[in-house]
Amino acid sequence: VHDWLFIDSYLPYGIGLREALPSLKCKVFAWTHSAPSQRPDLKDNPHANRYNLNSDRIKLVYLNHEKVIDLAEMYGAWAKDVRVVYNARDPRTFWDLHPLVERIVNEYNILEADIITVYPLSTPRTISGKGLDKVIRLHAGLKKIGYSTRLIVPNAHANGHKEKRLIAETQIWAAELGIGHEELIFTSLTSTEYEMGAPPKAVSDFFRLGNVFIFPTTSEVCSLVLLEAMMSGNLLVLNKAVESLREFGGNDALYFDFAYREPKEVNERYYEDLAKIVASEFENNKSLQVKRQAFKQHSLEKLGRDLELLINEYDTRD
Numbered sequence: 001v002h003d004w005l006f007i008d009s010y011l012p013y014g015i016g017l018r019e020a021l022p023s024l025k026c027k028v029f030a031w032t033h034s035a036p037s038q039r040p041d042l043k044d045n046p047h048a049n050r051y052n053l054n055s056d057r058i059k060l061v062y063l064n065h066e067k068v069i070d071l072a073e074m075y076g077a078w079a080k081d082v083r084v085v086y087n088a089r090d091p092r093t094f095w096d097l098h099p100l101v102e103r104i105v106n107e108y109n110i111l112e113a114d115i116i117t118v119y120p121l122s123t124p125r126t127i128s129g130k131g132l133d134k135v136i137r138l139h140a141g142l143k144k145i146g147y148s149t150r151l152i153v154p155n156a157h158a159n160g161h162k163e164k165r166l167i168a169e170t171q172i173w174a175a176e177l178g179i180g181h182e183e184l185i186f187t188s189l190t191s192t193e194y195e196m197g198a199p200p201k202a203v204s205d206f207f208r209l210g211n212v213f214i215f216p217t218t219s220e221v222c223s224l225v226l227l228e229a230m231m232s233g234n235l236l237v238l239n240k241a242v243e244s245l246r247e248f249g250g251n252d253a254l255y256f257d258f259a260y261r262e263p264k265e266v267n268e269r270y271y272e273d274l275a276k277i278v279a280s281e282f283e284n285n286k287s288l289q290v291k292r293q294a295f296k297q298h299s300l301e302k303l304g305r306d307l308e309l310l311i312n313e314y315d316t317r318d
Contacts, residue, residue, distance in 0.1 A: 002031045005058075005075070011050060018054050027314050028058045029083075036067055036074040053077050059314065061085050083310055088303040089294065091209065098202040100187060100194060101209070108150060108182055110209060111295040115142050115149040115282070118210040118234075120203050120225050123158040123188065126166055131216030131239070133173070134258045136184065137267070138214055138237070140177040141275030151184050152206055156197030158188035207232035209295075211288045212278060216258035220244055233291075235282055254281060 005014045017028065042048040053060070053075050060082045062071050068082045075081075091111070092102050110116060117139065121130045132153065139149045157163060167186050174184045187202070188195045198206075207213075213229035214237040220226070226248055229236065238245045240255035249255075256274055261267070282288055296302065 001028065003033055005030045005050060005053075005060075006032050006034065008047065008050065011046060015046070015049050018049070018058070021055055021057055027311065028055070029061050029310065029314075030058055031061045031063075031085075032071060033063065036071040039074050039076065051075060053081065059083055059310075061310070063087055083313075085303070085306045085310065086298055088300050089298045090300045091295070092300070095205065095208065097205045098199060100190065100198060100202045101205040103190065104152065104185060104187070105209070108185055109301075110150050110152075111299045111301070112148065113150040114147040114292060115139070115212050115278075116152070116210045117149070117212050117214050118152045118154065118203075118206040118229070119214065120154040120198070120206075120228075121156070123155045123163040123166065126153075126155070126170060129218055131218065131258055132170065134216035135214045136170075136174045136177060136179055137271040138274055138278065139179055139183070140174075141268075141272040142279065143178055143183075144272055145275055145279060147275075147279065149179075149183055151179065152187070152210070153185065154187045154198035154203050154206055156188075158186070159192075159195040203228070204232075207234065210234050211291060212237060212282060215239060215245070216256075217242060217245075222248070233287060235278070235285060235288060237278055254278065 001013075001017065004010045004017060021028065039051050042051065051074060060071055060075065060077065062068060062082055062084055063086060065084050068079055068084065072079050072082050091097060092105060097105070105111060117135060119130070119132065119135055121132065126132045135151060139151050142149050155167070158167065167189065171181055171184060175181070187198045207228050210229070210232060211234055213226070213234035215223070215226060215229075216239045217223070218239070218241070220242055221244065223245070226236075226245065230248070236249050236253035238249050238253050238255050239258045240246075241257065241259055245253075246255065254277065
């Protein structure tokens with residue numbers, strides 16, 4: 001119930017609920033959406049019901065931890081009678097996401113990831129030209145140092161046998177580095193409808209979800225995907241060998257040598273070192289951290305888990 005015990009105009013509902021509890025034998029979670037006030041001294045006044053739980057089967061639910069004690073005192077209860085469940089504000093409902101984006105968010109648990117990279121490209125140039133293998137190596141490094149990652153590839157021109165084989169080979173190779181199919185996501189594989197490319201609206205939505213744009217491209221004039229990543233507030237990780245990229249990223253991007261070639265074990269350590277640099281910049285970027293927190297702490301899935309814990313705890317205590 002929402003504010004039934006709190007708002008004066010809901011007084012009849014609050015009284016009726018508590019009088020009915022013995023016969024209903026149900027759990028009651030009383031959400032409170034406003035700051036608590038001082039408990040008044042009311043005698044022979046029906047509004048005294050608004051300041052008493054009058055039942056050990058009612059649990060108060062508040063939206064933050066700061067006022068838990070104040071809320072308990074307002075009802076003459078204890079802190080143990082109050083639980084905290086945050087409001088949900090999920091990008092799937094707040095941003096009106098494209099159906100393709102919403103589907104991928106749902107199927108691949110995108111909002112739970114720490115690092116989300118979006119890299120739109122043409123499938124024939126996946127490795128030669130766009131260097132997706134370097135992005136995968138960097139994600140493997142990030143995962144190795146403790147981050148959960150998602151690499152979303154809105155790929156175009158993927159309807160031919162050669163291109164489909166390239167995608168499959170890339171997935172196999174990525175899995176050997178520890179990046180599984182649930183972490184490396186090609187949009188062309190979701191439906192034949194998207195084999196020739198994802199709609200601009202979907203690409204825009206993907207970029208808004210993203211937070212770290214890794215761009216090991218070997219040649220660019222004035223990259224549109226770079227501009228899209230910039231407008232979407234992504235941390236930029238660019239190829240320092242492509243000098244034109246610095247004209248756009250300036251001093252506000254990381255620049256790495258993506259042409260580094262050494263024996264396998266040395267190469268892995270190199271990308272792990274790069275991952276540590278990215279992680280340091282990422283952790284110190286306040287805007288990206290609050291975005292990460294909003295996705296993880298205020299998604300519909302998080303709300304569902306909180307409610308499940310609430311109900312299961314009540315079952316144990318009951």
